Amino acid sequence: MERVRINVNEIDHEVEVEPWMTLNFVLREKLALTGTKKGCDTGGCGACTVLLDGRAVYSCMTYAMKAEGRRVTTIEGLTGDGNLDRIQTAYAEHYALQCGYCTPGFIMSTKALFDANPDPLEEEIKEALVGNLCRCTGYAKILEATLSMKQKRKGRT
Ligand code: FES
Numbered sequence: 001m002e003r004v005r006i007n008v009n010e011i012d013h014e015v016e017v018e019p020w021m022t023l024n025f026v027l028r029e030k031l032a033l034t035g036t037k038k039g040c041d042t043g044g045c046g047a048c049t050v051l052l053d054g055r056a057v058y059s060c061m062t063y064a065m066k067a068e069g070r071r072v073t074t075i076e077g078l079t080g081d082g083n084l085d086r087i088q089t090a091y092a093e094h095y096a097l098q099c100g101y102c103t104p105g106f107i108m109s110t111k112a113l114f115d116a117n118p119d120p121l122e123e124e125i126k127e128a129l130v131g132n133l134c135r136c137t138g139y140a141k142i143l144e145a146t147l148s149m150k151q152k153r154k155g156r157t
Pocket residue numbers: 037038039040041042043044045046047048049058059060061
């Protein structure tokens with residue numbers, strides 16, 4: 001067991017971890033941040049996506065020890081003021097979810113994309129979301145929601 005310091009959603013945590021523990025395990029089981037989902041647990045579905053120093057990663061494929069001294073953002077970190085953020089709002093407005101299990105992962109991948117590139121092309125959006133699977137929506141609504149953010153931004157500028 002080793003003590004690691006991880007900043008999650010702007011809060012510093014010290015947690016005891018075993019070498020086998022993934023970031024997904026620590027977030028869900030030790031920090032009770034269950035918004036980050038566990039799907040396949042083998043790097044194939046993207047349900048577990050979080051941001052590590054701003055980059056989208058599969059938390060099921062990231063050892064917790066790798067997050068030592070680093071900044072993690074989970075879906076809970078998007079609603080600090082109690083309101084939905086603009087990605088969550090776009091998903092809700094465009095009915096871009098059904099069971100919702102994949103949604104936190106999609107939203108975190110979308111956030112990584114828009115943080116790095118506020119005006120992505122449709123192809124760039126598709127590429128950024130290619131590692132996230134959805135069994136319900138058929139993807140069209142998810143793409144529509146994501147494109148709407150781009151259009152809204154254009155409308156304001
Ligand atoms: S749970 Fe991590 S990729 Fe599926």
